[in-house]
Amino acid sequence: MRSTGSLLALAALALAANTASAQVGTLSNGPVTVVLNATQGSTLALSTSAGSTTIAAINAGTTTDFPSLNVTAAWNLTAGANIVLVGWFGTPASALTGPGGNIASARVLGRTGATAYVPFTGNAVAGQGVAGGTAQLWSVAATPLNGLATTNLDLRLDYTSQLPPNAGTYTGTLNLRAVVQ
């Protein structure tokens, strides 16, 4: 009886050894796959080197320059040819306001690089801006589609052949926005 038990134990071990031997090299079903999805959203950021700029004294009969500032556009896109910088004043007739009256956007000129100054008298560009108070200031190629560009932004008041505004301190807000085209 004891001998019979021993034989059964040996058989069981042999079976287990056979089974283990059959498992080596066995593949699972599949391959099972896991799809990874990740999105880098398109970005277009705009910043300026200064939040404000000041003219100490407006020159009568000529132009007066604000201190130059820099504008930086940073983009990460999947498509697009150009990035256009648009600037505008919310109310063209009173781009800057003071106690003695207003300075119209037609008296405010802007440029980037060394281009000619243009007044803020145009219509909206690429849906940005307001009629009579807008200027396209800059256009930069969007290639590569992940890039960065900085330009100077020169602003000035133009009272050439004009009487100066009434004495006082005038303040206004220039809006800037970049748009992919």
Place this chain on the structure above:
Amino acid sequence: MNRMYKRALLVGALALMAGSAQAQIGTLSNGPVTVILNATQAPTLTLSTSVASVTMASIGANVVTPFPTFNVTTTWNLTAGTTIRLVGWFNTPAAALVSGANNIAAARVVGRTGAAAFAPFTGGPSSGLGVAGGTQQLWSVNATPLNGTATTNLDLALDYVGQASPNAGIYTGTLNLRAIVQ
């Protein structure tokens, strides 16, 4: 069947690309980013004359002899003030005009603007301008509006009424003019 399947895949891929490009065009930057513009027009007050000098050919004895009339213009751009005053003076009242050792006193020089009465330059400083005994306020004009200009005639004369004429000679002097806001 296989061909139709490939075509469907191609159409789907193109549609996906078109959708992606459309989403990019018109993408806006953050903002709008704003730049505050500050500009100051400083108050100004300027004075000018139509001529830099006037000459009378001959001083009359016992009469008033006028210099040629000229104009004075003041231009202002102010934030406050009600009146602009024109003050004229000679630095040395005893010798308003000089010819060598001979002088014509400021008391002998009279002036006016508009059609006012002539008055001598014998007053004290006006509004802090001028010198004692050699000054006259010549004109006062309303400063409103605060951005304006005004012109008036300025008549000057030598008054030797009841006086002997000065010693012979060519007399030269400098009248100082200044405007002030009050």
